[in-house]
Amino acid sequence: DTEVTQTPKHLVMGMTNKKSLKCEQHMGHRAMYWYKQKAKKPPELMFVYSYEKLSINESVPSRFSPECPNSSLLNLHLHALQPEDSALYLCASSQDDQRGSYNEQFFGPGTRLTVL
Amino acid sequence: QQQVKQSPQSLIVQKGGISIINCAYENTAFDYFPWYQQFPGKGPALLIAIRPDVSEKKEGRFTISFNKSAKQFSLHIMDSQPGDSATYFCAASRVYGGATNKLIFGTGTLLAVQP
Numbered sequence A: 001d002t003e004v005t006q007t008p009k010h011l012v013m014g015m016t017n018k019k020s021l022k023c024e025q026h027m028g029h030r031a032m033y034w035y036k037q038k039a040k041k042p043p044e045l046m047f048v049y050s051y052e053k054l055s056i057n058e059s060v061p062s063r064f065s066p067e068c069p070n071s072s073l074l075n076l077h078l079h080a081l082q083p084e085d086s087a088l089y090l091c092a093s094s095q096d097d098q099r100g101s102y103n104e105q106f107f108g109p110g111t112r113l114t115v116l
Numbered sequence B: 001q002q003q004v005k006q007s008p009q010s011l012i013v014q015k016g017g018i019s020i021i022n023c024a025y026e027n028t029a030f031d032y033f034p035w036y037q038q039f040p041g042k043g044p045a046l047l048i049a050i051r052p053d054v055s056e057k058k059e060g061r062f063t064i065s066f067n068k069s070a071k072q073f074s075l076h077i078m079d080s081q082p083g084d085s086a087t088y089f090c091a092a093s094r095v096y097g098g099a100t101n102k103l104i105f106g107t108g109t110l111l112a113v114q115p
Helices: none
Strands: A004-007 A010-013 A018-025 A031-037 A044-050 A053-057 A064-070 A073-079 A087-094 A111-115 B004-007 B010-014 B019-025 B033-038 B045-050 B056-059 B062-067 B072-077 B086-096 B100-105 B109-114
Touching (some): A004 A087, A010 A018, A018 A031, A018 A087, A031 A064, A031 A073, A044 B100, B004 B086, B010 B019, B019 B086, B019 B109, B045 B056, B045 B062, B045 B072, B072 B086
Parallel strands (some): A010 A111
Antiparallel strands (some): A018 A073, A031 A044, A031 A087, A044 A053, A064 A073, B019 B072, B033 B045, B033 B086, B062 B072, B086 B100, B086 B109
């Protein structure tokens, strides 16, 4: 199984709502990533978890709150978002064998988020 | 230093032609250079990747050429097909904080292959 799944596929929320995005992988990967991608732009890294610990936060506003409950799951909790946060949110995972070698990142299909 | 510059922004190629996309980087600490292909509504998928110890890597119709001294690399798609129409992102990476990989993406190239 070389798949990263993300739910929901689409999400529309108001600025006062609280919602969560979910990501799951069963490849035994120990690094998981959240990216944000605006239309016609490259993905922008938001967060990285390594062995269920947050290792990178790219100065993301606190209205985005990541969570890694276990090695297969990654959540992104959303609260009080702004319309400019509307984007495709991508999850990725990689092996992260901690031997200093590069490991391919596998991306999910993304969640298309619209903030009204 | 962290940027990866990609050109052209868009590319139209006739079926059977060669598509060429170029990227340049500044940070000599980068040690892994993948290319990702993204179709509309999908996540990026790794197409082919190269390490700086080789100058060329070929997989089927896709070839990466790498020039370490010029800090440039390019993707060549031979015999381009309409099914290759997608957005292509080059990227550069280095091991970060032990083993976690941080990908720096280029700005993307929208390729359209005309039948």
